[in-house]
Amino acid sequence: MFGKLREQSGNWRGDAATYTAAHARVRAEHGPASDWHCACGCGRQAEEWAYLGTDPEPKVSTHADSEGSLYSPDPEHYAPLAKPCHRSFDVWQAQRRTGVPIALVIAEALAA
Ligand SMILES: [Zn+2]
Numbered sequence: 001m002f003g004k005l006r007e008q009s010g011n012w013r014g015d016a017a018t019y020t021a022a023h024a025r026v027r028a029e030h031g032p033a034s035d036w037h038c039a040c041g042c043g044r045q046a047e048e049w050a051y052l053g054t055d056p057e058p059k060v061s062t063h064a065d066s067e068g069s070l071y072s073p074d075p076e077h078y079a080p081l082a083k084p085c086h087r088s089f090d091v092w093q094a095q096r097r098t099g100v101p102i103a104l105v106i107a108e109a110l111a112a
Helices: 003-008 019-030 083-094 102-111
Strands: 048-051 078-081
Touching: 019 048, 019 078, 048 083, 078 083
Parallel strands: none
Antiparallel strands: 048 078
16 A cells, blocks of 8 residues: 555665665565565465575665665565574575575575
8 A cells, every 4th residue: 555655755766775665665576475485495484575685786774673784676686584584594694795696595594
């Protein structure tokens, strides 16, 4: 129901998308994460869209809830994950550089 509002707001489109708008854009593109199984292969239902760290030019969030977090304005750089998997993945990701192939990212996140 907020789709129209977001489309009209200035930060919805292009590279200027904020952290919040970027995640809303992922949902608009791929649907709610709960429509998917967790991308790590654990068999759980996904709950959140996770930024995979694969954007060569990531942005840094200034949003209060996620300040300092990297994100991408491009929905292609996100995968659906269950909450525990997302937390583990973020910790793992914080210790590594960006630009790793997605399959490798998921495989290593699982093994961690
Ligand atoms: Zn999982």
